[in-house]
Amino acid sequence: MSDRETILGKIRRSLAVDTNDVGRRAIVIARLEGTPRGIVPKRGQLPAEQRVSLFSKMAEKVSGSVGRVAKPEDVPRAVAEFLRENNLPAAIRTGGDPLLAGMPWDDTQVEVSHGPSDGGDPVGLSHAVAGVAETGTLVLTSGPDNPTTLNFLPETHIVVVAAEDIAGDYETVWDDLQKRHGKGHLPRTVNLVTGPSRSADIEQTLLLGAHGPRRLHIVVVG
Amino acid sequence: MEITSNTFKKNAREALADPALQRAMSHVRSGFIDKRARAAAALPEFDEIRDTGRDIKNHTLAHLDLYLEAYEDRVRSAGGEVHYAETAESALETVLGICRKANAKTVTKGKSMIAEEIGLNEYLEEHGIEPVETDLGEYIIQLRHEGPSHIIAPAVHLNKDQVEESFRAAHTDLPADRDLSEPTSLLNEARGILRERFLAADVGITGANFLVAETGTSVIVTNEGNGDLTQILPRVHIVVASIEKIVPTLNDVSQIMRLLARSATGQDLSVYTTFSTGPRRPDDPDGPDEYHVVILDNGRSEMLGSEFKEALRCIRCGACMNHCPVYQAVGGHAYGWVYPGPIGAVLDPQLIGIEKAGNLPNASTFCGRCEEVCPMRIPLPKMMRHWREKEFERHLSPATARYGIGLWAFFARRPRLYQWATRWAMRVLANGAIGKGRYTSLPLAGGWTKYRDFPSPEGDGRTFQEQWAARRKSA
Known part of the structure; x- marks a missing residue:
């Protein structure tokens, strides 16, 4: 007998259940299809503008920095300014995300290169498909235009998120993702990012920049 | 690793007399207890969510065979492979087989308690493959040839001068006169060294905090980002996880996510919560070509039918040990195996046998703090009592104790x-x-x-x- 059959058999023996019990199967299917929500904290259940403020407040609480611009065309200027203020090189690495690609980067001095990171890029730029106000969390998905390496290898990570994509809670984000990718399907990687990388493994001292970015800057658009 | 749970009393005596350990353990209060209390108090729904978390796990465990089947289906349809392993040996052979097929020389590892439980590092080394731990704490104890002393902070028993000593001994290519007096310099040194290892590894092995049946997804939770670099850079990603990590849906995961980091480190959410489904897709610019999940039983399916089944709700946050007066006093190594503290006292006798770990359920004052803070409301003291009864029934307790009780x-x-x-x-x-x-x-x-x-x-x-x-x- 394979390990699989042995394990499933032992589980059924322990639970004293039968494989042919249709009632149990129906319960499982109902949960997987119905995906009931549990308790969603009131904290994030706010009108749009307050949601954005809570998102920014929570992201700053975990040592992220947040800027805001009115429209996508303003992003390159805001990014250039951030790089200058922090004495960072005017060069970013990004994927081919349509929102970012459509921005007027030529109006700035920032040099833009495209593709995944090999660890040599000081600054990565990504587009988050959503934000979660509850905890100041960014939601980034992998795909042809969004390399996951950009979220982890560069020392500085700049993430653009549309104000209208900032949800109150995780549950809303899952609903939206399933609408986009099909029920029961997710992109290869979904990264929930809440602040820059950190470790407290040495004497419980909190230090930023363990293996991932030392700095996380968020640009909210709209 | 060598099991020394049966000499708990001796281990504890030595731990109490170890000044370096006692100094390191003094960080537990500010580092864990106060932060957890603040984080829990800041979320009014926290206690209610503990109830839903408990209910989700109870529901899942009662239908575990069916959720495993559903999960497995989803992983396969996303292009991943699922391997079941009834025992630690079977899991080790499976992982080695995948590594050999990939011609792996080095593997990077995200922190995984299951890998500790099955002794994966030793096994890979014996078979000519070099495992590199990438979580800072795990990296430190790997250099020192020690086991973890805490399930989420494996090096909590060490002080920074001990870390410095280990780094100087291991990183001999670096200038001997470099300054390593501050934790930051230690962190930066590890970051630099491990960055090279990440980029060179052939296989990346991570654990999983959750396996989601709805989507066939494995979820890891880290603060450093090491788990992510482990799983996106090498050509092959292997997940090792045990059967009880299954959770039905993304909404169910969201409930438990709200409990995990708050209970563990007092964060609202850990920095990186990463959902991985299958290998990279055809047009993806990065990510692994292969994705394997090794699902371990190792005695858990039997637990499911016993008075210890509620311990399978555990999400490995570490709150029970942080709040345990015995753990605080003696640290994790005194427990003598992989899982220390109250949850260890319940799990270890099941996983390695009551003959080897029957002593651990006695390492409790029954103050009840562990149950009070457990996000999954596991009745740990009750279970420790069950083990004590079993130990007594099987005549494993010392003769003097038996004689005294008889009298x-x-x-x-x-x-x-x-x-x-x-x-x-x-x-x-x-x-x-x-x-x-x-x-x-x-x-x-x-x-x-x-x-x-x-x-x-x-x-x-x-x-x-x-x-x-x-x-x-x-x-």
Whole structure:
């Protein structure tokens, strides 16, 4: 007998259940299809503008920095300014995300290169498909235009998120993702990012920049 | 790793006399307890979500066979492979097989308690593959050839000078006169060294905090980002996880996510919560070409039918050990195996046998703090009592303890004799301690009086029953 059959058999023996019990199967299917929500904290259940403020407040609480611009065309200027203020090189690495690609980067001095990171890029730029106000969390998905390496290898990570994509809670984000990718399907990687990388493994001292970015800057658009 | 749970008393004595360990353990309060309390208080729904978390896990465990099948289907349809492993040996062979097929020389590892449980590092080394731990704490203890002393902070038993010493011994290519006096410089050095290892590894192995049946997804939670670099850079990603990590849906995961980091480190959410489904898709610019999940049983399916099944709700946050007075005093290594603290005292006898770990359920004052803070409301003290009963039934407890309990039982079964004997003992104890109120030594109680005084009985040398009777009369 394979390990699989042995394990499933032992589980059924322990639970004293039968494989042919249709009632149990129906319960499982109902949960997987119905995906009931549990308790969603009131904290994030706010009108749009307050949601954005809570998102920014929570992201700053975990040592992220947040800027805001009115429209996508303003992003390159805001990014250039951030790089200058922090004495960072005017060069970013990004994927081919349509929102970012459509921005007027030529109006700035920032040099833009495209593709995944090999660890040599000081600054990565990504587009988050959503934000979660509850905890100041960014939601980034992998795909042809969004390399996951950009979220982890560069020392500085700049993430653009549309104000209208900032949800109150995780549950809303899952609903939206399933609408986009099909029920029961997710992109290869979904990264929930809440602040820059950190470790407290040495004497419980909190230090930023363990293996991932030392700095996380968020640009909210709209 | 060598199991030393049966010498817990000796281990604990040594731990109490170890000044470096005691210094390191003093960080537990500010590092974990206060932060957890603040984070829990800041979310009004926290206790209610603990109830839903418990219910989700109970529901999943009651339908575990079916959720495993659903999960497996989803992983396969996303292009991943699922391997079941009934035992640690079977899991080790499976992982080695995948590594060999990939011609792997080095593997990077995200922190995984299951990998510790099955002894994966030693096994890979024996078979010519170099495992590189990438979580800072795990990296430090790997250099020191030690096991983890905490399930989420594996190096919590060390001070920074000990880390410095290990780094100087291991990183001999770096200038000997470099400054490593600050934790930041230690972190930066590890970051630099491990960055090279991440980029060079052939296989990346991570654990999983959750396996989601709805989507066939494995979820890891980290603060450093090491787990992510482990799983996106190498060509092959292997997940090792145990059967009880299954959670039905993304919404269910969201409930438990709200409990995990708050209970563990006092964060609202860990920095990186990463959902991985299958290998990279055809047009993806990065990510692994292969994705394997090794699902381990190792005694858990039997637990499911026992009085210990509720321990399978555990999400490995570490709150029970952080709040345990015994753990705080002696640290994790005294427990002698992979899982320390109250949850270890419940899991270890099941996983490695009561003969080897039956001593651990005795390492408790039954203060109940572990159950109070457990996000999944696991009745840990009750389970430790079950193990104590089993240990006694199987004649595994020491002869003196058995003799003592036998003697007590002789009197307890004879109420008149019992009352007479206790009355006599109370008078003697009360008279002997006049003026002091306590004993610094007592015959037959040396084990107690060696470490603390024995208080003399209150109530003028009357037994509890006498006092009770007197009180009822006067009322």
